[in-house]
Amino acid sequence: DTAVSQTPxxxxxxxxxxxxxxxxxxxxxxxxxxxxxxSKKFLKIMFSYNNKELIINETVPxxxxxxxxxxxxxxxxxxxxxxxDSAVYFCASSYSNTEAFFxxxxxxxxx
Amino acid sequence: AQTVTQSQPxxxxxxxxxxxxxxTYDTSENNYYLFWYKQPPSRQMILVIRQEAYKxxxxxxxxxxVNFQKAAKSFSLKISDSQLGDTAMxxxxxxxxxxxTYKYIFGTGTRLKVLA
Numbered sequence: 443d444t445a446v447s448q449t450p451x452x453x454x455x456x457x458x459x460x461x462x463x464x465x466x467x468x469x470x471x472x473x474x475x476x477x478x479x480x481s482k483k484f485l486k487i488m489f490s491y492n493n494k495e496l497i498i499n500e501t502v503p504x505x506x507x508x509x510x511x512x513x514x515x516x517x518x519x520x521x522x523x524x525x526x527d528s529a530v531y532f533c534a535s536s537y538s539n540t541e542a543f544f545x546x547x548x549x550x551x552x553x
Numbered sequence: 554a555q556t557v558t559q560s561q562p563x564x565x566x567x568x569x570x571x572x573x574x575x576x577t578y579d580t581s582e583n584n585y586y587l588f589w590y591k592q593p594p595s596r597q598m599i600l601v602i603r604q605e606a607y608k609x610x611x612x613x614x615x616x617x618x619v620n621f622q623k624a625a626k627s628f629s630l631k632i633s634d635s636q637l638g639d640t641a642m643x644x645x646x647x648x649x650x651x652x653x654t655y656k657y658i659f660g661t662g663t664r665l666k667v668l669a
Contacts, residue, residue: 544598
């Protein structure tokens, strides 16, 4: 029943590892996003996909690579994880000009 | 560049009372959308209320209402009859069309605590 679901909810990993976070939405939305929320709760957009096409790619290290196999999925792959990547990552989806619905977030901790 | 400013990092209110959270934004656009999101300790981001810039009437959702002042670029959230469950971080967000898609810019948040 969950509208936007992310897995895993928590991820603890060592520096240098590669990890992926998955996101799926069952709302029929055409746009999906990845946001990063840092330790000060600041939310910043990373990527936006519209109908599987990358639309927004903010200044994000190229170690971060989003992949959208279809309109309902937007996964985030992170290579060579660094301590500074520790944050909460939110997936969201929307119709083009409406409010975004957010997943429950993935707390990534790099040790 | 668009910015969203929430000048109150933390606020508290007694249960059943009214509290207003402030938000100002900077834009040269005429058509845009404004939102308030709530993030309780569960971490989930929950939409509270939405306002289209072209609408003069202030949006209302049950105990939540906004005071939208377009000329002043102000978008405050009023919570009436505050409840313990309203304790959360509140984010003001601005959305506009850019590069063919709609992009959100969030404020830094206001942590609201409702006291019993």
